[in-house]
Amino acid sequence: xTDYSENTNVTSYKVVRSTPASRIGSVIGFILFIILVSLxxxxxxxxxxxxxxxxxxxxxxxxxxxxxxxxxxxxxGQQAFIGLGGYMLFIITINFGFGAIWAIPLSGIICAFISLxxxxxxxxxxxxxxxxxxxxxxxxxxxxxxxxxxxxxxSGKSLPIAIVKxxxxxxxxxxxxxxxxxxxxxxSTIAIVYLLLRSRHGLALTAIRDSEEASNSLGVDNFKAKLxxxxxxxFGTAAIGALIFLTKLRISPSxxxxxxxxxxxxxxxxxxxxxxxxxxxxxxxxxxxLREPLSDFGTWYLILLGATAVIVMLKxxxxxxxxxxxxxxxxFFPVQRRLHLKLDE
Amino acid sequence: MSVLxxxxxxxxxxxxxxxxxxxxxxxxxxxxxxxxxxGAGKSTFLRSITGLVKNNADTFLYNGETLTxxxxxxxxxxGIAMVPEGRKLxxxxxxxxxxxxxxxxxxxxxxxxxxxxxxxxxxxQRKDIAGTALxxxxxxxxxIGRALMSNPDMLLCDELSLGLAPIIIKDIYSxxxxxxAEGVSLLVVEQDINQALEIADRIYCFxxxxxxxxxxxxxxxxxxxxxxxxxxxYD
Amino acid sequence: MIEWANTIVxxxxxxxLYAMFASGLAIIFGVxxxxxxxxxxxxxxxxxxxxxxxxxxxxxxFLSLIIVLPIMFVIGYMLQRxxxxxTLGDDLLPPLLVTFGLSIxxxxxxxxxxxxxxxxxxAGAIETSSIQLVDGLSIGIFPLITLxxxxxxxxxxxxxxxxxxxxxxxxxxxxxxxxxxxxxxNHRHIFGLAMGLALGLVAIAGVLMAVxxxxxxxxxxxxxxxxxxxxxxxxxxxxxxTLVGGIILGVAQNIGAKIDPGWQILAGxxxxxxxxxxxxxxxxxxxxxx
Numbered sequence: 001x002t003d004y005s006e007n008t009n010v011t012s013y014k015v016v017r018s019t020p021a022s023r024i025g026s027v028i029g030f031i032l033f034i035i036l037v038s039l040x041x042x043x044x045x046x047x048x049x050x051x052x053x054x055x056x057x058x059x060x061x062x063x064x065x066x067x068x069x070x071x072x073x074x075x076x077g078q079q080a081f082i083g084l085g086g087y088m089l090f091i092i093t094i095n096f097g098f099g100a101i102w103a104i105p106l107s108g109i110i111c112a113f114i115s116l117x118x119x120x121x122x123x124x125x126x127x128x129x130x131x132x133x134x135x136x137x138x139x140x141x142x143x144x145x146x147x148x149x150x151x152x153x154x155s156g157k158s159l160p161i162a163i164v165k166x167x168x169x170x171x172x173x174x175x176x177x178x179x180x181x182x183x184x185x186x187x188s189t190i191a192i193v194y195l196l197l198r199s200r201h202g203l204a205l206t207a208i209r210d211s212e213e214a215s216n217s218l219g220v221d222n223f224k225a226k227l228x229x230x231x232x233x234x235f236g237t238a239a240i241g242a243l244i245f246l247t248k249l250r251i252s253p254s255x256x257x258x259x260x261x262x263x264x265x266x267x268x269x270x271x272x273x274x275x276x277x278x279x280x281x282x283x284x285x286x287x288x289x290l291r292e293p294l295s296d297f298g299t300w301y302l303i304l305l306g307a308t309a310v311i312v313m314l315k316x317x318x319x320x321x322x323x324x325x326x327x328x329x330x331x332f333f334p335v336q337r338r339l340h341l342k343l344d345e
Numbered sequence: 346m347s348v349l350x351x352x353x354x355x356x357x358x359x360x361x362x363x364x365x366x367x368x369x370x371x372x373x374x375x376x377x378x379x380x381x382x383x384g385a386g387k388s389t390f391l392r393s394i395t396g397l398v399k400n401n402a403d404t405f406l407y408n409g410e411t412l413t414x415x416x417x418x419x420x421x422x423x424g425i426a427m428v429p430e431g432r433k434l435x436x437x438x439x440x441x442x443x444x445x446x447x448x449x450x451x452x453x454x455x456x457x458x459x460x461x462x463x464x465x466x467x468x469x470q471r472k473d474i475a476g477t478a479l480x481x482x483x484x485x486x487x488x489i490g491r492a493l494m495s496n497p498d499m500l501l502c503d504e505l506s507l508g509l510a511p512i513i514i515k516d517i518y519s520x521x522x523x524x525x526a527e528g529v530s531l532l533v534v535e536q537d538i539n540q541a542l543e544i545a546d547r548i549y550c551f552x553x554x555x556x557x558x559x560x561x562x563x564x565x566x567x568x569x570x571x572x573x574x575x576x577x578x579y580d
Numbered sequence: 581m582i583e584w585a586n587t588i589v590x591x592x593x594x595x596x597l598y599a600m601f602a603s604g605l606a607i608i609f610g611v612x613x614x615x616x617x618x619x620x621x622x623x624x625x626x627x628x629x630x631x632x633x634x635x636x637x638x639x640x641x642f643l644s645l646i647i648v649l650p651i652m653f654v655i656g657y658m659l660q661r662x663x664x665x666x667t668l669g670d671d672l673l674p675p676l677l678v679t680f681g682l683s684i685x686x687x688x689x690x691x692x693x694x695x696x697x698x699x700x701x702x703a704g705a706i707e708t709s710s711i712q713l714v715d716g717l718s719i720g721i722f723p724l725i726t727l728x729x730x731x732x733x734x735x736x737x738x739x740x741x742x743x744x745x746x747x748x749x750x751x752x753x754x755x756x757x758x759x760x761x762x763x764x765x766n767h768r769h770i771f772g773l774a775m776g777l778a779l780g781l782v783a784i785a786g787v788l789m790a791v792x793x794x795x796x797x798x799x800x801x802x803x804x805x806x807x808x809x810x811x812x813x814x815x816x817x818x819x820x821x822t823l824v825g826g827i828i829l830g831v832a833q834n835i836g837a838k839i840d841p842g843w844q845i846l847a848g849x850x851x852x853x854x855x856x857x858x859x860x861x862x863x864x865x866x867x868x869x870x
Contacts, residue, residue, distance in 0.1 A: 074676050076617075124860040125812070127672050128615030132808045133856075136849055137806060144844040154842075174832060263684055270677055299688040306684035313678045314666050325588065395762060421764035433759040438752040446748050450764035495764060 021152060025332035035185055040176035045070055048179050052247055055182040056240050056289055057264065059189040061280035062311035063236045064265045066193050071229035076262050077134030080118070080141050080232045083256030084111045085241025090251055093163045100159075100167055101181055102247055110238030115234030119227055135259070142257035156252025164249065178247055190264075193334050194277055196232075198305060270309045273319025279332040282321050348373050348530050349394070352404035356393045358388075363389040366401065367552045372501070376531040378522070379542035381551030382574060388430055388536040390551070391501045395427050396420045402559075407500070422450045426497035430504045430534075432488040433477035441472035443487050447494030454496025455527060461490035464520060481575060482513035489520060499530045506537050518544060538570065550574055581837075582716040582763055589717060591834035594725030595827030600785035601803055602810035602822035603733060604778040610817055611754045611774040614664065615681040620804030621686040622779060626652050626786025627795050630701060641701045641791050649783040656779030657772040664775065666766050683800065690797035703788040726788050729824070733781060734819045750774055750863075759779065802845070809852040815862025824863060828855070 042046055065111055068074045088107035092098045118137055125133040142213040168174045245251045272283020294301040347370040356364040364386050371377050379387045379528030393400040396417035405413045412420060435441050444461055462469040465486040476487055492500055506514040521544055535541040541548060544560040550558040550573035608616045617740040629651055633644040667674035712718040749770050753760040757767040806829060813828050814821025829848045836847020
């Protein structure tokens with residue numbers, strides 16, 4: 001460490017968050033955004049659908065990362081909110097006549113309220129047990145929704161064609177509308193998580209993650225901060241769930257509350273890099289790049305993903321993005337503040 | 346002949362360097378005190394000897410055998426026991442169980458449960474209650490007895506007096522001569538300088554991870570010790 | 581009336597199996613402070629190993645344990661020393677995410693090797709024989725054996741933990757692994773032994789489960805949840821609590837199934853959530869000095 005205090009004077013300093021990478025990144029990001037916005041105009045249907053899937057998986061990954069990577073709330077039961085959001089979309093479009101696109105944020109808001117009593121239950125379980133508690137809750141929804149005849153019971157329900165047609169008369173129009181919605185969801189998810197982490201609340205969260213004891217002594221209200229994160233993640237996850245089942249047009253308890261949603265997301269975040277915004281993006285890219293060539297291998301693909309996640313957690317817990325930042329000091333989403341000193345030599 | 350011989354030991358807590366080239370030796374049956382301010386590296390040094398803190402040294406010999414790279418649980422089996430700072434009794438174990446677990450390695454020797462009870466009769470009366478339900482002084486007795494149960498050749502004591510009333514400290518320290526009489530070498534870390542000077546054959550003073558002074562208590566002046574202890578002189 | 585009595589008695593007998601699932605989980609948590617998400621998959625793994633042993637040797641399921649149990653012990657020891665010991669620390673994420681990843685790996689390896697077909701171990705006449713207590717109420721011999729085994733297991737574990745050198749080492753390491761090392765206890769080895777012991781219990785539980793009901797590679801997570809619920813209902817750290825927890829779960833499931841077959845598992849989960857609301861520390865929370 002260099003000691004500047006003796007023969008140099010700090011003439012000025014500023015606290016900065018942007019990095020060269022983040023400035024280049026925002027230019028690249030803007031160009032990428034333009035390309036992605038225009039995709040329905042030149043891409044074929046399969047490409048559009050693939051990107052919709054990439055967008056919602058990435059959004060889920062960001063939500064889970066916010067919860068676990070920043071909030072320290074390791075939930076393996078987020079499929080509860082994916083399923084709830086999906087069912088909520090079906091209920092409010094079919095029974096209350098809302099438009100399908102507007103039903104997406106509305107589903108998120110309703111599920112945020114539902115998440116309150118759930119939080120009341122699962123927050124009673126500490127640490128590791130919280131994880132399994134959230135899983136039990138998801139199972140309760142899985143088994144419970146199968147018992148509701150008006151929602152089709154165990155075999156599920158399809159979205160009536162009229163509701164789908166209300167989005168747009170043509171198939172291409174619907175695909176484009178859903179695509180743009182998905183793009184909006186993923187961009188706003190990343191933006192909100194980014195802004196949240198840059199805010200005072202984000203600082204509090206980082207403090208909690210780094211040391212629960214220390215942040216307690218600093219007067220950071222752990223419980224309140226964690227609860228807010230949990231509710232926000234419930235809102236986001238449910239809205240994404242609504243989007244997912246709008247693209248699938250059919251919902252059943254076993255598809256909606258499937259643990260595999262969470263499994264996929266956990267693997268993506270862990271392999272990409274937990275506790276960063278870039279990590280889930282990288283993880284999602286890796287997941288889809290590997291999935292296409294390996295989809296024929298089914299179980300082996302999952303074995304590979306699981307083993308990779310285990311090895312990453314053991315050998316490089318900061319994930320692949322962690323390895324990259326460590327080597328190149330690269331940050332596209334600089335959440336941390338850095339002190340820049342101007343030295344008078 | 347030295348029982349313990351250490352040359353140029355360094356130790357780190359992740360990125361933070363706590364010891365900078367500490368050298369020390371202890372002869373058989375000798376009592377050595379390590380003194381110094383808070384954070385001077387005394388405890389880290391003891392924990393390095395027991396293998397709890399990773400360290401590097403040019404020489405790190407115990408009875409002529411190198412301890413470098415040995416894990417803590419094996420070092421106990423070679424005859425080095427420690428009374429850790431803050432007693433650290435096991436809450437799930439009764440007083441007697443806390444003592445028995447000291448003999449986990451079943452090293453042969455003279456120390457038995459009966460002898461520990463002889464030394465600290467209070468403990469026998471309370472042997473079935475949880476160790477952590479005892480008073481601070483009694484807990485310290487258990488911690489010493491527990492260390493002795495491993496039949497050590499060398500006993501490391503970390504801050505025996507910490508948090509105890511003066512009269513109880515006297516009690517605790519009065520046990521040390523009888524342990525010494527068994528030929529056990531003692532390395533005592535102590536913030537209470539007077540207590541340390543009283544029992545030690547030699548002292549080492551730690552300052553910012555280095556040895557700042559060493560010698561026999563009778564050869565050292567108050568001023569020398571104060572300088573070595575605080576890093577400043579009274580002058 | 582007698583029907584309901586029967587439901588409750590059958591529920592208690594089922595509870596024995598759940599207590600067995602739970603005691604392994606409780607030991608792992610008790611000694612290592614680790615929640616092992618692979619627990620259910622390891623139960624299924626034990627069942628499949630027993631199936632292979634039975635096919636190759638022709639042993640009956642009970643006898644197969646003399647091979648399955650040591651295999652599971654060794655798997656447990658190696659799992660702990662080779663992988664899980666490296667996840668221990670203040671951070672909750674590594675142990676959770678590593679065991680979660682392993683759980684997916686085990687499930688899919690079993691799926692690849694044994695296919696998704698449902699399996700069952702055959703134990704002969706003992707499976708169906710029962711003692712009739714009164715008209716309409718009888719106790720199956722096999723469920724009874726399961727419950728008695730569970731009780732014997734808990735008594736044995738208590739003796740082990742309270743009276744033996746190894747048990748003291750388990751408790752001391754669980755209290756404070758650093759200080760335990762100063763006693764000459766190699767905490768890594770002790771953790772390995774604890775996991776080996778837990779998987780020994782898992783072996784017994786897995787074989788008994790596989791005789792009683794069908795199994796396939798996908799059922800592990802459900803068994804994990806049962807074990808977890810029994811532990812929480814009973815109260816963390818209490819072995820007898822896991823028996824009570826298992827029984828409450830078993831009774832709730834049987835009552836649920838009687839009302840509507842679709843409600844069987846749901847009723848168990850709901851019983852768990854009710855306990856969580858009113859007794860968040862379980863029915864028999866461990867006090868520090870018991």
